[in-house]
Amino acid sequence: MSKLRAALAALLLAGMGAWSTAALAQSDPLPSWNDGKAKQAILAFVGKVTQEGGADFVRPEQRIATFDNDGTLWAEQPIYFQVQFAFDEVKRLVAQRPELKGKEPYRSVIARDIKGLTAGGGKGLLQVMAATHAGMTTEDFAGTVGSWLASARHPTKQRPYTEMVYQPQLELLAYLRANGFKTFIVSGGGIEFMRVFAEKAYGIPPEQVVGSTGVVTFRLDANGKPQLFKEAKVEFVDDGPGKPVGINRLIGRRPILAFGNSDGDLQMLQYTAAGQGARLALIVHHTDAEREWAYDRTSPIGKLDKALDEATAKGWTIVDMKMDWKTIFPVGR
Amino acid sequence: MSKLRAALAALLLAGMGAWSTAALAQSDPLPSWNDGKAKQAILAFVGKVTQEGGADFVRPEQRIATFDNDGTLWAEQPIYFQVQFAFDEVKRLVAQRPELKGKEPYRSVIARDIKGLTAGGGKGLLQVMAATHAGMTTEDFAGTVGSWLASARHPTKQRPYTEMVYQPQLELLAYLRANGFKTFIVSGGGIEFMRVFAEKAYGIPPEQVVGSTGVVTFRLDANGKPQLFKEAKVEFVDDGPGKPVGINRLIGRRPILAFGNSDGDLQMLQYTAAGQGARLALIVHHTDAEREWAYDRTSPIGKLDKALDEATAKGWTIVDMKMDWKTIFPVGR
Numbered sequence: 001m002s003k004l005r006a007a008l009a010a011l012l013l014a015g016m017g018a019w020s021t022a023a024l025a026q027s028d029p030l031p032s033w034n035d036g037k038a039k040q041a042i043l044a045f046v047g048k049v050t051q052e053g054g055a056d057f058v059r060p061e062q063r064i065a066t067f068d069n070d071g072t073l074w075a076e077q078p079i080y081f082q083v084q085f086a087f088d089e090v091k092r093l094v095a096q097r098p099e100l101k102g103k104e105p106y107r108s109v110i111a112r113d114i115k116g117l118t119a120g121g122g123k124g125l126l127q128v129m130a131a132t133h134a135g136m137t138t139e140d141f142a143g144t145v146g147s148w149l150a151s152a153r154h155p156t157k158q159r160p161y162t163e164m165v166y167q168p169q170l171e172l173l174a175y176l177r178a179n180g181f182k183t184f185i186v187s188g189g190g191i192e193f194m195r196v197f198a199e200k201a202y203g204i205p206p207e208q209v210v211g212s213t214g215v216v217t218f219r220l221d222a223n224g225k226p227q228l229f230k231e232a233k234v235e236f237v238d239d240g241p242g243k244p245v246g247i248n249r250l251i252g253r254r255p256i257l258a259f260g261n262s263d264g265d266l267q268m269l270q271y272t273a274a275g276q277g278a279r280l281a282l283i284v285h286h287t288d289a290e291r292e293w294a295y296d297r298t299s300p301i302g303k304l305d306k307a308l309d310e311a312t313a314k315g316w317t318i319v320d321m322k323m324d325w326k327t328i329f330p331v332g333r
Numbered sequence: 334m335s336k337l338r339a340a341l342a343a344l345l346l347a348g349m350g351a352w353s354t355a356a357l358a359q360s361d362p363l364p365s366w367n368d369g370k371a372k373q374a375i376l377a378f379v380g381k382v383t384q385e386g387g388a389d390f391v392r393p394e395q396r397i398a399t400f401d402n403d404g405t406l407w408a409e410q411p412i413y414f415q416v417q418f419a420f421d422e423v424k425r426l427v428a429q430r431p432e433l434k435g436k437e438p439y440r441s442v443i444a445r446d447i448k449g450l451t452a453g454g455g456k457g458l459l460q461v462m463a464a465t466h467a468g469m470t471t472e473d474f475a476g477t478v479g480s481w482l483a484s485a486r487h488p489t490k491q492r493p494y495t496e497m498v499y500q501p502q503l504e505l506l507a508y509l510r511a512n513g514f515k516t517f518i519v520s521g522g523g524i525e526f527m528r529v530f531a532e533k534a535y536g537i538p539p540e541q542v543v544g545s546t547g548v549v550t551f552r553l554d555a556n557g558k559p560q561l562f563k564e565a566k567v568e569f570v571d572d573g574p575g576k577p578v579g580i581n582r583l584i585g586r587r588p589i590l591a592f593g594n595s596d597g598d599l600q601m602l603q604y605t606a607a608g609q610g611a612r613l614a615l616i617v618h619h620t621d622a623e624r625e626w627a628y629d630r631t632s633p634i635g636k637l638d639k640a641l642d643e644a645t646a647k648g649w650t651i652v653d654m655k656m657d658w659k660t661i662f663p664v665g666r
Contacts, residue, residue: 061532061538064540138581139587182540191582191585192585195585199394205394206584206585206586207397207515207517207540207541207583207584207585207586208540209585213582216578216581216582217574217578218574218575218577218578218600218604219574225607226577226600226603226604226607228577228578228581228604241550241551241552242551244551244559244561245549245550245551245561248471248549248561249524249546249549249583250540250582250583251539251540252524252525252528252539252540252542253539253540254472267551267559270559271551271559271561274558274559
């Protein structure tokens with residue numbers, strides 16, 4: 001039976017492949033991308049790595065694509081959305097227990113010490129998150145994030161945060177997956193924060209999210225039920241040189257495509273670009289002050305300086321948001 | 334176009350589903366399993382969680398199945414295969430550099446201090462691995478494991494280690510995947526060791542392998558190429574209470590099915606069984622001294638004592654190797 005099944009599966013897959021190639025030839029898989037160097041680089045790359053028998057063919061299981069989240073898949077201004085979540089959580093917790101008001105990290109958060117919290121790749125923020133959620137089960141934490149996402153609105157765009165995602169990137173993720181890629185998030189953000197919305201927002205399941213982690217401990221809860229509890233300690237910061245380490249830890253293969261937007265993505269891009277065979281390294285350059293935000297070398301959030309120089313020097317693909325993206329946010333959601 | 338594509342995809346998937354259901358109805362998906370309680374429990378569980386509209390239906394993305402490796406997917410006697418690899422590596426390294434002979438951990442290994450190396454969930458072994466491979470890139474390490482697997486033979490069965498896998502489990506993995514499950518390894522073994530053979534041996538890709546890890550650092554190599562280097566330090570032991578922690582870290586969902594064989598799997602089984610909805614917890618009981626090995630409560634390798642009591646008390650499924658498995662190892666490979 002196994003040979004029959006394999007043959008049938010191969011036929012079905014071949015049929016799907018032929019049909020999807022035909023469908024893609026007839027219509028544009030990236031309608032929110034303007035024609036230009038960036039779009040052409042993506043189409044050319046996907047075309048060559050999927051062409052069986054071609055010099056650059058990559059087997060489907062090796063088609064690993066990694067995306068930063070903040071500033072690459074969704075916006076990050078005027079403040080990382082997870083920082084806003086932490087602030088809102090602190091307010092919620094202090095309202096419940098006013099005695100916390102004078103204690104750290106609550107005091108700093110209430111004083112809005114954003115600089116301190118976002119310094120060092122967001123480690124300060126992670127510490128606030130860890131401290132404010134210590135003793136909570138991972139499942140309760142996911143519930144808290146879900147409630148916040150359902151009600152919170154972006155301070156200037158007035159949209160739910162999950163609608164602050166970039167339409168061109170949603171198309172790119174779908175296009176890559178239709179071409180046999182496995183898409184991953186690799187972000188400095190908290191892994192358990194992102195896993196709550198990544199599947200619905202991006203079609204990326206929890207097991208394909210790489211992020212910063214806090215210490216988690218297994219023990220029985222008060223009812224004798226086995227649970228995982230969050231501890232007040234940062235374990236791993238998935239930023240800068242931590243990104244290739246996080247990729248190795250969770251994915252175990254070197255990506256063939258990586259997409260970032262800041263210096264925190266530099267090492268992921270280097271690691272990806274340096275592999276053997278065809279590689280594509282991409283950077284979103286935030287150049288659109290009207291529709292989104294314009295910032296790079298001096299921004300405290302999403303600073304893009306060294307990685308912009310290296311992208312230019314090495315010929316990585318720089319996506320100019322203003323020029324390359326027809327639409328920024330999803331319409332009519 | 335997206336509606337057309339979605340409709341076509343749905344048709345194709347429906348076709349595949351109908352065809353595979355029909356195929357399964359006609360033939361036994363688990364031919365190496367004898368009819369008995371264990372096989373019936375598996376078939377009943379898969380049947381109910383995949384029955385759309387049924388009370389126990391589980392959406393495909395939630396169908397997470399986790400398997401221990403040593404003693405569950407492949408054999409572990411007379412010594413964990415990774416320990417044998419470490420021993421052989423030490424011999425290889427000492428042959429190249431005789432001055433290492435008197436130094437730790439080389440000296441203990443040469444003295445075959447197995448008890449010390451396998452104590453504490455294999456942390457001693459992981460330390461040997463870390464020490465002997467410190468300074469090597471992750472990619473070079475994978476090459477070393479691959480070479481060893483290609484030439485090493487099991488000391489008594491004389492088979493390559495990758496043929497010491499259990500045929501009934503290969504069938505179970507394939508059956509679960511055919512029913513929309515995502516299959517993961519969750520083992521105390523080294524993650525980078527297992528990732529070398531898991532895809533070929535079990536059809537489990539590197540990103541679905543959870544294991545113990547050593548510290549890895551990103552830096553440029555002597556040629557300026559970005560690489561990940563292994564350090565001489567254990568980072569995380571994915572054993573006992575570490576298993577649910579590793580599952581949370583890499584998978585981010587509570588499994589609905591878990592399969593182990595020793596006390597090191599107890600917490601993974603507890604964590605899995607305690608989730609809401611239908612769950613299946615299984616244990617391989619090594620009872621076959623003739624075809625494999627017979628051991629449990631007092632074995633230094635794969636000790637099964639507390640987990641055997643808890644399995645009995647909680648009604649988990651105990652797979653009696655001698656009674657339940659028609660074949661142990663793949664035939665004619």
